[in-house]
Amino acid sequence: MFPRIISSTEWKKIKKGVIQRALAVNAFLNDIYNEQEIIKHGIMPVDLIQNNPSFLKQMVGFTPPGGI
Secondary structure (H helix, E strand, O other): OOOOOOOHHHHHHHHHHHHHHHHHHHHHHHHHHOOOHHHHOOOOOHHHHHOOOOOOHHHOOOOOHHHO
């Protein structure tokens, strides 16, 4: 790998995107392990979540400190 030097303007765009995606992932996980609105509204099939080996049923109802 070769390091790439980027300008502060480029970094601001990248930083904004990384923050946006981190917030989206946290919101998705919070919903899946709590209200499950994404399932109730038919946006995400329940089987896709509940049959996924990464889904931890014992964590349903848990919200981590700071929501992260």
